Amino acid sequence: MSETNLAEFDTKSPNDRIVMHVLYGLHTLAWFSGGIFAVVALIVNYVRRGEESDVLYIDHHNYMIQTFWWTLMWLVLLSPLWLLFIVPGMIAYGIVWLWYLYRCIRGWMRFNSQRPATSHPEL
Template sequence: MSQTDFVNYDQKTPGDRTVMHVLYALHTVAWASLGTLAVIALIVNYIKRADETDALYASHHSYMISTFWWTILWLVVTSPLYLLFIMPGVIAHGIVGLWYLYRCIRGWLRFTNGNVPS
């Protein structure tokens, strides 16, 4: 079993933690901007994850990225429900929106407690 050289890893600064909180906040309030803030946060997630050495931070970036893409998938899959009547589509997109909000808040709370998202 190989040993990890922890001397080469940078310590996390309060600024790194603040960036994560801002990203979770952008994802959480994305509904208010019709998803624009989520796209901005997604781009930052991809950039920050590529340079991340801390497993906790990398896992949270991956969590936010997968939450975004799963949400997009479910919004596309449920879009044909609008062809039936308006209400089934509204209900389906409302459920997807609540699921997205749940995932954002759950991940944010787990990050605040120092836990890996699950």
């Protein structure tokens, strides 16, 4: 007698999609909360990614996690500009903010279309 793989029957509920939309929303609005929304969303991304079996959802969790860490790295690397010159620091942080916003909106739109966050030929 063969074993049944329950993962094959795992289907996504509307609640799973809602959670992903909320996570994208939190990441998108992070700048207005001083980053608190992004940290909360990041924690949920890590928890949900560990429990996930759907490749599309894992890809979007990874995308949000990578976006967060890349943004944080750039903010830390560019922080000396604030100490030396205010205007270049504002410009640099503005560029990072636009990049972060672009990534969040792009990923959210791709998720809404049920496409992977990035172009993966195998997905």
